[in-house]
Amino acid sequence: MSIEYVPVSEGEQEEPIELPTEEDGSLLLSTVAAQFAGASGLKYRAGGRLRGLRLVDERLSPPAEGWAAHRYWCAFPRSSPSPTPRPRCSDLIVLGLPWKTGEDAVREYFAAFGDLLMVQVKRDAKTGLSKGFGFIKFAEYEAQLRALGRRHMIDGRWCDVRIPNGKDGGASAHRKVFVGRCTENLTAEDLREYFAAFGQVTDVFVPRPFRAFSFVTFLDPEVAQSLCGQDHIIKGVSVNISTASPKRERGGGGARGSQLLGWGLVEAGGGAARVFNWAGDAWPQQPPHSAATPHPALDKPYLKYE
DNA sequence: GTTGAGCGTT
Numbered sequence: 001m002s003i004e005y006v007p008v009s010e011g012e013q014e015e016p017i018e019l020p021t022e023e024d025g026s027l028l029l030s031t032v033a034a035q036f037a038g039a040s041g042l043k044y045r046a047g048g049r050l051r052g053l054r055l056v057d058e059r060l061s062p063p064a065e066g067w068a069a070h071r072y073w074c075a076f077p078r079s080s081p082s083p084t085p086r087p088r089c090s091d092l093i094v095l096g097l098p099w100k101t102g103e104d105a106v107r108e109y110f111a112a113f114g115d116l117l118m119v120q121v122k123r124d125a126k127t128g129l130s131k132g133f134g135f136i137k138f139a140e141y142e143a144q145l146r147a148l149g150r151r152h153m154i155d156g157r158w159c160d161v162r163i164p165n166g167k168d169g170g171a172s173a174h175r176k177v178f179v180g181r182c183t184e185n186l187t188a189e190d191l192r193e194y195f196a197a198f199g200q201v202t203d204v205f206v207p208r209p210f211r212a213f214s215f216v217t218f219l220d221p222e223v224a225q226s227l228c229g230q231d232h233i234i235k236g237v238s239v240n241i242s243t244a245s246p247k248r249e250r251g252g253g254g255a256r257g258s259q260l261l262g263w264g265l266v267e268a269g270g271g272a273a274r275v276f277n278w279a280g281d282a283w284p285q286q287p288p289h290s291a292a293t294p295h296p297a298l299d300k301p302y303l304k305y306e
Numbered sequence: 307g308t309t310g311a312g313c314g315t316t
Contacts (some may be wrong), residue, residue, distance in 0.1 A: 093313055122314065135314060165313055180308035205310050213308045245309060289312075 006062075007071040010036050012045075016071055026059035027067075032074065039074035046070070089117070089144050090168060094134045094152075096159040096286060097121065099295055101130065109154050110136055114143020132289050135164070148202045148219065158286050162203055162217075174221035175202070176244040177228060179214040182206070183237045191216055194234045199223030215244055 006027055007016035017035050021027050032039050042053045042060055052075065054061040063069065094106065107119045121134040138144045152159045163172060179191065188204040195201050195216050203217035218224045227241045 091314080095312060120314075125315065131312085131314095133312065133314085160312095162313090176310090178309055182308085207310065211307075211309090213310090215310055240308075242308080247310060249309090 004067055006067045008032060008035070008042065009071070009073045010039075012073050014073070016073075021062075021067065022059070024059075025067075026061055029055065029058045029060060032060070036074045038076055040077050041075040042072040043075050044070040044072045087141050089138050089141055090163055091118070091135050091137050092144065092147065092161050093164040094136055094154075094159055094161055095132075096157055096289060097130060097132050097134055098155040098157045099130050099132060101155045101157075103134070105155055106134055106136065109152065110138075110147060113138065113147045115139040129295065136161075145200065145219070149200055160203070171221060172217065173244060173246060175219065175224050176215055176217040177224050178242045178244045179216055180212070180240040180242065181237070182212050182214050182239055184210045186214070186234060186237055186239070188214070190235055194232070195227075198227060 003020050003023070004025075005018035005020055008019050009016040019027060019031050019035065027042070029039070029041070032042060041055050043050055044053070044063070045051070046063070051063070053063070053072070097106070101121065103119050103121050106121060107116055110116055110119070115138065116136060117139050118135065118137040120136075122131040123129060124131060136147075138147065147161045148163070152161060165172065186206075188206045191206070191214055192201050192204045195204075195218070198218070200219040201216060202219050203215070205215040205217075207213070216224075225243075228243050230241050231238055232241060233239075
């Protein structure tokens, strides 16, 4: 038997593509799938009825009357009830809320990103004063993606939306990379813009004062992992990317005493001036909440900056 | 000058 060409289309209405048979007169399913990805068989119309082609060992057999008597189109697997289980929304933490901002304002702000299932502003149990952070949950994952993809100006302050620690099985470690050999002119915005080409960036951390490294967190852990070990040139600077090791798992003591900035540091005096010596970048590492806008309950002196 | 701020009374 010689090779002949069989007209096959994706659906009954579409334009056919002619596919070659094998020497034995069969048509390989792989030949069909090469043109129609995911096809699982072929069917045709015989009289008024639909008929399916016999398929054995990946070979489609012609109908008794031969290939030329019909034209054929593809059968596809019945789409499973949940073809691609969409990622589910998680609670999101909103950091850096102004003290005055309550649930209503948070809800009103984030409603622009999508329907909200939950809004919380965390408050001190005794005083009822805001702790400066809260939690939200969207109904749609797309809304969550939109909110994670940028920073947020709420009641006059830049706020960050992140996937909370502890949820997500602590997977944030796998979503984050350490960017070494940074120079001082590499801003958080530069990094976000550069790394966005590899996948959605959910967080950029650039220590202040300058420390020659940064952290970039991606939505997809595979993106983060794929970058590890590489050198990249950003704005002419060759940076090195490696895994972000958990905060505490690194030895050495040194300047570790100043971990708890914030209220306590204010009264520490000496080093404070340097600590608050940030520059106004586009992706500002905002001044510590308490120093920039003292909590109304704070009656202690705090360090002002200009 | 290569490892980070802050994380939920249920």
